[in-house]
Amino acid sequence: MIRMYGFWRSAASFRVRVALNLKGLAFEEEMIDIDAGVQHTPDYLALNPAAAVPSIRIDDGPPLTQSLAILEYLEETHPTPPLLPADARGRSRVRALSLIWAADHHPLITPRIRRYLADEMGQDEAARTAWIRHWFREGLAVGEARLAGDAATGLFCHGDTLTFADLCLVSQAAGARGFKVDFSDLPTVSRIVENCLALDEFARAHPLRQPGAPAQH
């Protein structure tokens, strides 16, 4: 029994949802309304003191947090199909790519950052949106520089098999599109994102397909 606590817009929730789908693991998801501040309620803080989504409970174990740590746990406990390559250098490449998006860029655009920029630095909505767009764009551009012309890149970020890196890239790209960031000039990134989004496991996990998402337009 897998119970996930996520949010429709959350890129980190999207990543974990795709991994669960790819590994064929059934789960129930409770939506934690980040916009309404539900992550700061005592009940949720008891699950995750960092007030972030997703958290996940498997059977009666303690909550697991941090999307990349959850992906590693799923990989270790449900290794088929694998989402990491078989060789150590390949795994390091996949983890490094994943961290470009999940560590270096995604944390920059989360609600706590936007709140600080507004409340402590007096930045208006236009300035905050410019910030968000800048870092989404830079994360995808760094990804392009890493992926393009690298023989290890294939149909997906690492050869022709899905890995953590694709989950992290696509979740970041979906967020970028939500903020109308154009990255059509990044051919490798754009191609991999389309290859992934064509798969049912990604499509079903997409933020805009989750409860609470705005109607698609």
Added chain:
Amino acid sequence: MIRMYGFWRSAASFRVRVALNLKGLAFEEEMIDIDAGVQHTPDYLALNPAAAVPSIRIDDGPPLTQSLAILEYLEETHPTPPLLPADARGRSRVRALSLIWAADHHPLITPRIRRYLADEMGQDEAARTAWIRHWFREGLAVGEARLAGDAATGLFCHGDTLTFADLCLVSQAAGARGFKVDFSDLPTVSRIVENCLALDEFARAHPLRQPGAPAQH
């Protein structure tokens, strides 16, 4: 033959240096002067298009980047002494703790962010320093909330054996001290940091012991 490209002040370089010391791996370190912008030179970008330190080359392999991906690689290729627990849930806890500091907080205070705050948002040095202190403090406070009262916490973040989480915590704590962030009111974090810094493998790796660091005062 291990060649590391780091920087004295870099928390991510500190983490990797400690892991190399703990695993008894000899390495040479070339300092990439982040303050002088050396990470943006073509030679360095060829090593790491993300313009970040550390990167590491082992024998004649391609560069490895992203400190957590480097730690995982070192763990897989040099498993003794282990820096991850033996059980999957324990590993997930250690990785989640590590990501609190290495992903959720450390990226917020890097030079590229400070430049954006100055150049695009007109934030003066006092405001930038307040930003840095705020996120250092929050990362350590979230860590305290996760560690305190958790039976899995011991002499170190996970029981009485060093793990990735300690490397990430201590590197973040050293950065916080560099910016005069007081966290003496966080007893679990403070205790673990002191336990680690008492060890030679941490002491030798400390930012203030590296070439280029200011004289200690």
